[in-house]
Amino acid sequence: MITRQVLALTGNAAVAFALKQINPDVVAAYPITPQTTIMEEFSQYVANGEVDTELVRVESEHSAMSASIGAAAAGARTITSTSSQGLALMWEELYIASGLRLPIVLVNVNRSLSAPINIHCDHSDSMGARDSGWIQIFCENAQEAYDMTIIAVKLAEDKRVRLPVMINYDGFIISHSIDRVEILSDEKVQQFIGEYKPEFSLLDRNNPVTMGAFDSLGGFYYEYKKIQCEAIDNSLQVMQEIFDSFELISHRQYRTVEKEMIDDAEIIFVIAGSFCGSIREKINEYRSRGIKTGLVKVRSFRPFPDNSYREILKNAKAVLIFDRSTTPGAKGGPLYIEILGSLYGVEKPPEVFNFIYGLGGRDLELDEIDKSLEITEKALRGEVVDRVHWISLKKKEV
Amino acid sequence: MKRWEIKKVLEREIESLPQGVTIPEAGTSENYITGTWRTFKPVIDFEKCTQCLFCFIFCPDSSIEVDNGKVVGVDLKHCKGCGICAAECPRNAISMIEEREEG
Ligand code: SF4
Ligand code: SF4
Numbered sequence: 001m002i003t004r005q006v007l008a009l010t011g012n013a014a015v016a017f018a019l020k021q022i023n024p025d026v027v028a029a030y031p032i033t034p035q036t037t038i039m040e041e042f043s044q045y046v047a048n049g050e051v052d053t054e055l056v057r058v059e060s061e062h063s064a065m066s067a068s069i070g071a072a073a074a075g076a077r078t079i080t081s082t083s084s085q086g087l088a089l090m091w092e093e094l095y096i097a098s099g100l101r102l103p104i105v106l107v108n109v110n111r112s113l114s115a116p117i118n119i120h121c122d123h124s125d126s127m128g129a130r131d132s133g134w135i136q137i138f139c140e141n142a143q144e145a146y147d148m149t150i151i152a153v154k155l156a157e158d159k160r161v162r163l164p165v166m167i168n169y170d171g172f173i174i175s176h177s178i179d180r181v182e183i184l185s186d187e188k189v190q191q192f193i194g195e196y197k198p199e200f201s202l203l204d205r206n207n208p209v210t211m212g213a214f215d216s217l218g219g220f221y222y223e224y225k226k227i228q229c230e231a232i233d234n235s236l237q238v239m240q241e242i243f244d245s246f247e248l249i250s251h252r253q254y255r256t257v258e259k260e261m262i263d264d265a266e267i268i269f270v271i272a273g274s275f276c277g278s279i280r281e282k283i284n285e286y287r288s289r290g291i292k293t294g295l296v297k298v299r300s301f302r303p304f305p306d307n308s309y310r311e312i313l314k315n316a317k318a319v320l321i322f323d324r325s326t327t328p329g330a331k332g333g334p335l336y337i338e339i340l341g342s343l344y345g346v347e348k349p350p351e352v353f354n355f356i357y358g359l360g361g362r363d364l365e366l367d368e369i370d371k372s373l374e375i376t377e378k379a380l381r382g383e384v385v386d387r388v389h390w391i392s393l394k395k396k397e398v
Numbered sequence: 399m400k401r402w403e404i405k406k407v408l409e410r411e412i413e414s415l416p417q418g419v420t421i422p423e424a425g426t427s428e429n430y431i432t433g434t435w436r437t438f439k440p441v442i443d444f445e446k447c448t449q450c451l452f453c454f455i456f457c458p459d460s461s462i463e464v465d466n467g468k469v470v471g472v473d474l475k476h477c478k479g480c481g482i483c484a485a486e487c488p489r490n491a492i493s494m495i496e497e498r499e500e501g
């Protein structure tokens with residue numbers, strides 16, 4: 001039997017609460033909007049003695065990730081968190097964390113990158129880190145942010161995975177809005193994540209090891225990158241296993257690709273993050289008007305569940321991909337390009353359109369979602385339309 | 399201490415490489431001979447040396463050999479010839495001499 005305990009929490013408070021229940025050995029972080037309140041709350045848990053965590057207040061995000069790498073290499077369960085420029089400052093260490101196969105969990109509260117300076121949400125920060133070898137998971141609301149933080153610990157530390165995991169959710173919309181969050185008991189969380197037994201530890205004096213040694217020409221860099229790529233590919237199956245075991249304790253079901261109202265859908269929307277809600281709202285309305293629409297919500301972006309996307313999308317007439325970041329100089333946003341790749345070789349592939357939305361926190365208005373559907377219907381009637389649309393540009397006043 | 403035989407590693411299947419290319423052995427930089435990079439080698443004039451140990455502290459490759467708290471020489475297997483010791487020595491007791499092939 002499951003006793004449900006529901007709290008009203010902001011996304012960041014929900015994550016801080018999850019961190020308290022996880023009770024990590026080491027947390028190293030530096031404040032940046034909109035992530036700051038996670039650590040603000042968590043440091044209170046530390047000050048009150050509610051956790052045993054060593055909280056390292058470093059002088060930058062570069063140091064936060066460096067300290068996390070050192071802690072993880074010493075065998076500590078390590079968590080950090082950041083946003084935007086902070087993630088950008090962690091860049092070079094991100095690759096070291098994944099290359100050394102250190103199971104660090106990073107909570108990234110999505111925010112745009114400067115310039116112009118802007119503190120609001122888009123996905124440019126995490127999309128920029130998509131090739132860093134980290135597992136990347138997106139969340140729609142505070143509940144998912146809470147759940148995924150707990151799941152991330154188990155996923156990162158799984159012997160078959162041993163890779164760092166980045167949890168992403170939208171700045172302010174999720175991080176600072178109060179939401180209904182169903183929490184698990186401390187015991188359940190502890191039981192679920194279990195004890196962490198590191199493969200190697202720099203503190204194990206009886207079994208000394210060298211980590212991060214120089215590997216020159218004639219070494220194993222090339223082989224090692226292949227192993228690392230295989231590890232992140234294989235993590236997809238482990239992720240689903242862990243989602244399934246999480247469902248047993250929470251009754252909340254997660255999939256590496258989330259799909260809703262897909263079975264008979266002719267037009268499918270694909271989106272990551274908080275705006276799933278607006279799209280869902282619209283899909284319900286379209287369905288009541290007899291337009292067969294469906295929703296695919298991005299859960300795992302890295303690894304990218306290529307086969308699942310192909311299977312889900314291949315029979316649709318049209319796919320509308322909403323990107324909350326751009327890839328300047330490329331033909332569309334990162335999610336769009338990724339999905340186009342998945343659909344290559346499909347017989348009679350769907351028409352695929354890309355809608356760039358929400359940069360720097362720009363709202364995605366409901367009538368703009370209507371506009372995306374209109375563009376798609378035009379194309380389905382045989383009219384020639386552009387593939388990539390910036391649908392929220394400000395209009396000239398009339 | 400367990401040793402990591404490079405030869406054995408070369409024969410291994412890539413799957414059996416340790417996770418995170420962790421080497422199950424410590425202090426492996428000792429096996430990495432960086433002395434061959436050198437074009438100038440430090441030579442200490444012990445007549446001038448006051449045993450202040452600055453060279454030992456500043457050497458980025460831990461190549462100043464110290465015995466019983468006294469500088470006794472340079473580990474030429476690892477000294478890269480950067481010249482930092484010579485620049486830092488307050489007594490100008492270290493000169494950098496160009497390496498030449500013998501004979
Ligand atoms: S030359 Fe450089 S590497 Fe060599 S002993 Fe002096 S400081 Fe060390
Ligand atoms: S720095 Fe110069 S004086 Fe000092 S110990 Fe080294 S060689 Fe001697």
